[in-house]
Amino acid sequence: MQDGNALAARLDTGPGEDRTSGSREKGLNRVLHILEFLHATQRAVGIGDLAKGVNAPRSTTYTLVRELVDAGLLEMAGDGNRVYFGKKLYLYGMDYVRGNDLLRRGRQEVDNLSRETGETSELCMLQSGRYTIVHSSPGTRPFRISSATGLQIPLPWTASGRLLLAGLERAAIEDMVSEDDLVLPDGRRLRLDDFIADIATAKATGHCITSGLVDAYTKCLAAPVFSAPGKVEATMCLVVPIDTSEAKTGELIALLRGRAASLSIPG
Amino acid sequence: MQDGNALAARLDTGPGEDRTSGSREKGLNRVLHILEFLHATQRAVGIGDLAKGVNAPRSTTYTLVRELVDAGLLEMAGDGNRVYFGKKLYLYGMDYVRGNDLLRRGRQEVDNLSRETGETSELCMLQSGRYTIVHSSPGTRPFRISSATGLQIPLPWTASGRLLLAGLERAAIEDMVSEDDLVLPDGRRLRLDDFIADIATAKATGHCITSGLVDAYTKCLAAPVFSAPGKVEATMCLVVPIDTSEAKTGELIALLRGRAASLSIPG
DNA sequence: GCAATTTGTCTCTTACAAAAGACACATGTA
């Protein structure tokens, strides 16, 4: 939980740049902030708190929430004065899945992979310039390695991040990575050049392994899914204990690469 | 497809009443219409068509679409000038699932049920006053009985509809059911009083069976899921061939009732 | 080849939505 919140905090800078003052914000923007805030919070929120959370006037927040609830995008939660996502968003989400072969097959493949290997497996994508766990399947370890769907983590913290940026210009990479992103959870600081070198290596080898980046106990194996030659659309990734043997790791990487390749468009 | 479109057409009356003139609509409303239109269309749409579809000025539509795409709620589809739902909506949808025990367990149970029986199984709920298939699992019949997730069908056409309205006042029921809703796909017209009587019966027996309503070849078995004593939150339903034997039907109903009961909150 | 349509981006105006703030009504707590 403490971990989850630390990560969630990174979500705060919602859509539409950093608000300097925030007075007389567009209604639609308010709504986008509200949705993003609920996503970061991951539970029903009182309308007052919501107003504070998105830094919007209370009156405005009340009206917007009412409209969104009427539309079914939000729902009043159990006790009666909290709101959270509504059924309509679920339906739209399912529409997205239906219209998206890669996601549909990727989810399936991730589930297979974690069942077969017993390890936590994830499907990751870039989501408006940020690394996002689009689907994850927990694996069977007693101490399950936490990672919730929809979490957004700085790109440099992850193996998948290195693959997702493969093929981008240096400038584009710099745009996507803030100074803060280079600081790992344990306080260590990556050098941007090292990160960019990692990306090149990942591109060349066709996979990526990172050890002890997000936490000291795991390593992360990732392989790219291509939507076109050279264009990395997603990655599949396995999170394994950091002391996993060389041999075992090699095995898993081979498996992972195969599955990721099977999802790729060209073949 | 012709069938799907006939049903989709029923979605058109989106949120916020029927627009008579439509001049100077609120931005948020336009967005809600856009989302609803995409949901009805079930595929990527050109921005021009979208503007026509939601009856909004082109300039406004362009601006809104750009904002929504930037926010990740929509995505530009393949060829480049069409839009459809975006990853963010998927993520929000998953958040909804995560925060909603009933839906999560219901999906699971529906999948089990269709695997065990081989029949198409569905989880249904009221969604802003309309019957909605929230999850469905196709079953194993060679001619699969069509029913897509997220479709909204007039309440009187379905067995689930009768259960979902159990416990409501007559006036409330009348509000939810339009004249058009009483006309079946084959042109027959239900009498409102008969429908209300059906609802009472369904409430009393704790399940509902309808034959040949949406089409001539199927019957629909449904059982209620309660969120509180007397409050029907959802229904589970099985779609079977209309010539299924009495005995077999009884068996399935018993199974269905058991599963639905296991999802209900009180016990 | 020249029309006719569609697409995407602009600018300018004013109708109207967002905000401020007052109000009424619950709570809890010194």
Added chain:
DNA sequence: TACATGTGTCTTTTGTAAGAGACAAATTGC
């Protein structure tokens, strides 16, 4: 009893977002 703190609904005011329309560029059709 007073005094915060949170909730939900009003009004009024004013800054601005929605809309009309004009434009160039890209697609169509004949």
